Structure formats: C-alpha cells, structure tokens
Amino acid sequence: MSTSNAANKALADEASRARALIRQETHTGPTAGLAPGCVQANLMILPQALAAEFLLFGQRNPKPCPILAVTTPGDFTVAAMGSNIDLRTDVPKYRIWRHGELVSEPLNLLDTWRDDLVAFLIGCSFSFEEALIADGIDVRHISEGRNVPMYRTNIPTRGTPLLNGPLVVSMRPMKAADAIRAVQITSRFPSVHGAPVHLGDPALIGIQQLDRPDYGDAVTIHDDEIPVFWACGVTPQAIIDNVKPEFSITHAPGHMLITDVSNASLASF
C-alpha cells in the first residue's frame, strides 16, 4: 500500500468512527473538528420530482452549489463518498421541511425516509478553511468561536424555471496579503466554493451592514482588514425555501455529513 493510500485509509477509518458515534446518537452536536482532514458535506434531500431541477441549478451555479454526489432515488447510501454511509442516520441532526416550514429536527430519518427521495451532497467551506488555517491565516469566526457571517447579495444566480434567487455569501475578514493568499488557496478547491466572488466594499454587492449578517454571527473586522466574500452553500437552501416544496430534508446548520474523502483530494492542482 502506498503512503498516500495508507493515509487515505487512516482518514476513512477516522470518518467511519465519527459516523458510528453519530449513528448511535452518542454525538448529536455540530461536526466542526470531527475527523479532521475529511470532507464534510451539506445535505439536501428532495423528492425526485424536484431533483432534476435542483441538479440543473447546481450545474449552472457551481460556486454556491458545488454538488459532490447525487444518490439514485430511494437509495440512502453514497458509496462514492464513503463505503458505509447511511444518509438516514449519519448526520447528527436533520431538519424536515413541509411547504417551506421547518416541522422537526430529528436525530435520524428512519421513520421519515421515502423511496422517491434523492440526496445531494454539497461541498462545504470547512474543506477550504482547513487549508487556510494550515497556511497560518486567521479564520476569524473560528478563532472567535462563532458561526460564519453570511449575507444576501444583489448578485443573481443563474436560475432554472423553478429555482431563482440571489447569491448568499459568507465573509471572512483578512489583511490584504492574506486575502491574496486566500484567493490562491481557495482557487485550488473549486468543488468547495473555490475562489472568492468579491472583496472590499460590501455595498458593491448589495450588502449594507457587515455587522448585521442575514445568517450566522457578526465577527470582528480590524482597521487594516478587508472583507472577503465567498459563494455560500446557504444559497441553494435559500432558493429551495422560495419554492416551498411539499417535502424536503436538510442537515441542521453545522451538523454535516462526514465523508471518507480527504480534503486534500479535492485540490485541483
């Protein structure tokens, strides 16, 4: 076995152990910090009738909606992302939505799963944040123990007949030299939002107040820093909210699906 394969096997074992704790409902909290080095994914589960439309939305909007895997209808496994993943049990907390209303936050989907459901695993900024931190860049919401600040913008997404709406961005404040380095680092990770979409003046993308994010928490921005904005995985959630589908399931914020895939393997070069 090559060193690289041995390292990947060790990561996959770590992911498997984390999922086992979650499956047993021993771990029911956020997944940040679990199985470091492994890709954590956003989850969007839709009835088959809406799935093709959502896939098209992802194809047209790879920066806010980078789709890592799609299941076949009714299948709750995702072999491409982990050998023993069960999507009904392996997320610490789910959110069930009916006609756009949050109806429950169960710890599993064993009673809820339907044969017409299609699951989308969507890339998450945890992967690139790990690379930023490894390079010595302060990721403010992590060092301040908060959720990343997110904002609705005036940038339209490339819509489909049913799915339309503005881009949501996450923001990380940095010194300019770190922002330049962050562009380089995140450019290597196109499947987890890739390079920033904007930096500097927030008003140019329709954000009025950085200290009042639309989602998540405000973070400190120092005088010698600029805000750097990335396309955010909340975008597809916000856009699905708009159409108020009869039924859908997502992960609860921060309660991600841990996969066997290494963050390193997502680097495009």
Add this chain to the structure above:
Amino acid sequence: MSTSNAANKALADEASRARALIRQETHTGPTAGLAPGCVQANLMILPQALAAEFLLFGQRNPKPCPILAVTTPGDFTVAAMGSNIDLRTDVPKYRIWRHGELVSEPLNLLDTWRDDLVAFLIGCSFSFEEALIADGIDVRHISEGRNVPMYRTNIPTRGTPLLNGPLVVSMRPMKAADAIRAVQITSRFPSVHGAPVHLGDPALIGIQQLDRPDYGDAVTIHDDEIPVFWACGVTPQAIIDNVKPEFSITHAPGHMLITDVSNASLASF
C-alpha cells in the same frame, strides 16, 4: 514537429525579426506590442564585482527581482533566452550609469562593452499583462496609453550587505471580481512578479497619493475599483541606484530585450 514546437518556432522567428530591426537601429523606440507572445526582459548589467551580490538580492527577493538568466562575465550572448541574442545591440536604447549618474543613452554598447560585465535578464510585467488582457481584464495604463504607475512603499526588501531599500510596486486598478481573477492569473507566473503583494488601502503600504506616482504616470481609478499592487522590476534599479556603483548599464524604460521564450511557457501550471 508538434503543434507546440511549431508555435514556439514561429514565436522565436518573430522575436528574431524584431531583434534584427532593433540591431539595425531601424526600431529605436519602446518595445510594447513587438513580438506578441514573447517574453520581454528587463536588463541589468553590472561589473563582476557587484554581480554576486545582485544575484543574492534576486534570490532573496524573487517577486520584485525575478532573474530569468545570468550571463558569464564578458559574454554578451544568452543562449537560454534566444539563439542569436547580442546584448550589446539588441535593446533599442540603453542607459549608462557612472557612480549613480545617468551619463548617456546609446542605441548600442559596441564601444562600451567590457570583459568584466555580467548581464541579468529580469522578468517583466508585460508577460502577465498579456495574460490579463487575454482574459478580458482592462489593464488601465495600456488602455489609457500611459506608463504603469509605480510607487515606493514602506515594505522593506530582504537586503544583502550592500543592497537594501524599499519595495517599489506597480498599480493596476480593477473591479474586485477582476482583482480576484488577476490574483489567479498572475499566481501562475511567479517568474514575472507573480501574485499581487497588496490590494485596497494604499496607506497600509506607505503610499500617500495614488494620483502622484513616484515613477510612471497616474491612471484613472473608478469608484467601483480597488488598486491592486504588484512587486515591480524598478525595485532592483532603485536599490542599485542607492549604492552608486562605479559603472552599470540598464535598458531605457520601456525599451526591453525581446527573447525567444514564450510567455505561455512561464506559466507554472
């Protein structure tokens, strides 16, 4: 011959034709726009006694002083950069300096060349500007027909015992999305200054007035643009000026050495 080799041969022929016009002193003006696709180089010629020190400076400061080639003492050819280059005749206009004073601007060095001279070919932003323009980015000083604005900063270079001084930067104003793209594009060209060193607030790097550059011309900056700063090849010239060497030769500003090497071949990925 592969397509790539045929393309490179065509570029080298174009460079050779341009150098022939310059050697005959038919073309004596700036080289911008000549032999598109070919690397144009800054030239610094020093007595052997100072050459090792300058090479060390370049090694320590690859962003402002990316050394593409160094000649052996007394040799006025540079086979690595072009099969028939003669450094005594192939630059349209030279500048001869004695003890830090500009003493003449000859069209050739046939009477001036010395057996102890070492020539340094240094990467030039023309190479990455070609890539920016190819991507549809407006390079302001080019679209406005001016010289790029350059500024002394408060960023120190990594000095050598003799060679010390602040970094000089060039500035190109851009919309934020173009600035992000420009970071990606120029990161691919580490041997021609690479990624920017700063963007946004000029005061943070000791620049007081963008409309009063220390070298070159001011350019228009629109309200929705930020200034983006790259390490500049004027830095080593300014630093050599500080030590007022007994004798040195440079190209006249904008009057570069055209080489056979393709800009495309400088891309690191």
